[in-house]
Each structure stands twice: as structure tokens, then as C-alpha cells.
Amino acid sequence: MSNVDAQELAKFSDLAHKWWDPDSEFRPLHEINPLRLGWIEQCAGPLTGRRVVDIGCGGGILAESMARQGADVLGIDLAERSLKVAQLHAMEAGVASLRYREIAAEALAVEQPGLFDVVTCMEMMEHVPDPASIVQACATLAKPGGWVFFSTIHRQPKAFLHAILGAEYLLGLLPRGTHEYARFIRPSELARWCRYSGLDLQHTRGMGYNPLTRRYQLNADTSVNYLVACRKAAI
Structure with a gap:
């Protein structure tokens, strides 16, 4: 529990009831989720029958979409209210292959090392004090040959x-104060943490937003939002 920011938890807990409202503060996550899901399957292959853990799952937007693709998904977070919303939505939607737990990534890594085919950690690392610790936990959770x-x-x-x-003050896509610039992560830093954790970087993509069309797209520009796919070395 040391790698957690109480103010960040409180921020997302206060918004927990809005997780599944596509017109709420979480609208950007709903809009980028098909892109994230498609990219994960493009890199790792079909998720059917795969064991997946979603680190920092929040209200379960990505976790539930992966379960709908046939994956056996565990979503973890430290925001209790968000998890309750995620659990309720999954129950109402009848998504059976989906579980949630209130546990830190580092603690789960000690408990279940090397058990997951796919590990996802999206839009989360910039909200914790020690993102390198999260990378190490994700690497530990992945099976040899697994994707992170x-x-x-x-x-x-x-x-x-x-x-x-732009996103918080001009366009109002996100609540003001959602992000703190000092916690943003350079691709070179993330790549270094991945190497130290035994992960081989496979692919990197940028994600852009067009304010005219109000649409997101994946592209080659990693200067703002970016995604990284890594693979744990096979034994």
C-alpha cells in the first residue's frame, strides 16, 4: 500500500458513480477503449481463453471489454468505490469470466507470479508515486512469453x-486537476524500466485526438499519449 497517492484515490472514488456514463468525465476512456482493445488483440492475438489481469482497472471499462472477448479477466484497483461500480456493472451485464479485487499490483505479484498471459496497465502509472514499481509488478505477473x-x-x-x-482547461474533456505534469513519463524512462524488469519492448504507438472530428486515433506520434507493448522472455 506504500505505492499509492491518497488524493488520487479520493479523486477517482468521488467520481466512481460516473464510470459507466459515456457522457461523463470518463467519456474519453469510453471513446478510446475500442482502440485500446483492438491494439491489444492485434499484438497479443485473440483473447479467448487467455488469463488476463488489468492493473488499475477503475470502473472496469477495459477489463469488461476483454472479458467479452472471451478472456478470463481479473481487474484490480485500490479504489473501493470504483470496484463496486465495476462489479455491479459486470453482474448486470452478465459477464461471468470477470472478477475484481481490491489489491495493489505489487501484492498480487507476490501472490500470483507468472500466472497471466496478458497484463494491462492503462492510464494508471502517471497517478502513482513509483511507476517503476508497477512495471516490475506487471513483469512479475506475466507468464514467460506473456504480453504486458x-x-x-x-x-x-x-x-x-x-x-x-487543452484537454482539461480548453476542451473540457477531463476534469481540471486530473493530471499532474511532473508525473508524466517519458518513453525512454518507461523503456528503461521495462528492460530492468525483464520485458522486451515490441511495439509503441501514439494516440491522438482531433478536436474537429472529436475522434481519437492511433498513430506514430508518441509526443503526448502513447501505448507500449512488451513481452516477457520465454524460458
């Missing part, structure tokens, strides 16, 4: 303009 996926925000001036000034 991250998404986060580049720490450089363009990202400050787009992700904070």
Missing part, C-alpha cells in the same frame, strides 16, 4: 499543452 501493455503520457511541453491545458 502500458499506456501513459509523455512528459514534455507538447503533452502539457495538449493533455492539461
Whole structure:
């Protein structure tokens, strides 16, 4: 529990009842989720029958979509209210191959090392004090040959303009204060943590937003939002 920011937990707990409202503060997550899911399957292959853990699952938007693809999914988070919303939505939707637990990534890594075919940690690392610890936990959780996926925000001036000034203050896509610039992560930093954790970086993609069409798309520009696919070495 040391790698947690109480203010960040409180922030997302206060918004927990809005997780599944596509017109709420979580609208961007609903809109980018098909892109995230498609990219995961493009890299790792079909999720049917695969054992998956979603780190920092929040209200379960990505976790539930992976379960709908046939994966056996465990979503974990430390925000109790968000997990309750996720559990209720899964129950109402009749998604059986989906479980949720209130547990830290590091604790789960000690409990269940090397048990997951796919590990996802999306839009989460920029909200914790020690993101390198999360990367190590994700690597530990993955099976040899398993896939690990991250998404986060580049720490450089363009990202400050787009992700904070643009998304939070000008366009109102996110609540003000959602992100803190100092916690953004450079791709070189994430790549270094992955190497130290025994992960081989396979693919990197950027994610952009067009304010005119109001649509997100994956592209080659990693200067703001970006996604990374890694693979744990096979024995």
C-alpha cells in the first residue's frame, strides 16, 4: 500500500458513480477503449481463453471489454468505490469470466507470479508515486512469453499543452486537476524500466485526438499519449 497517492484515490472514488456514463468525465476512456482493445488483440492475438489481469482497472471499462472477448479477466484497483461500480456493472451485464479485487499490483505479484498471459496497465502509472514499481509488478505477473501493455503520457511541453491545458482547461474533456505534469513519463524512462524488469519492448504507438472530428486515433506520434507493448522472455 506504500505505492499509492491518497488524493488520487479520493479523486477517482468521488467520481466512481460516473464510470459507466459515456457522457461523463470518463467519456474519453469510453471513446478510446475500442482502440485500446483492438491494439491489444492485434499484438497479443485473440483473447479467448487467455488469463488476463488489468492493473488499475477503475470502473472496469477495459477489463469488461476483454472479458467479452472471451478472456478470463481479473481487474484490480485500490479504489473501493470504483470496484463496486465495476462489479455491479459486470453482474448486470452478465459477464461471468470477470472478477475484481481490491489489491495493489505489487501484492498480487507476490501472490500470483507468472500466472497471466496478458497484463494491462492503462492510464494508471502517471497517478502513482513509483511507476517503476508497477512495471516490475506487471513483469512479475506475466507468464514467460506473456504480453504486458502500458499506456501513459509523455512528459514534455507538447503533452502539457495538449493533455492539461487543452484537454482539461480548453476542451473540457477531463476534469481540471486530473493530471499532474511532473508525473508524466517519458518513453525512454518507461523503456528503461521495462528492460530492468525483464520485458522486451515490441511495439509503441501514439494516440491522438482531433478536436474537429472529436475522434481519437492511433498513430506514430508518441509526443503526448502513447501505448507500449512488451513481452516477457520465454524460458
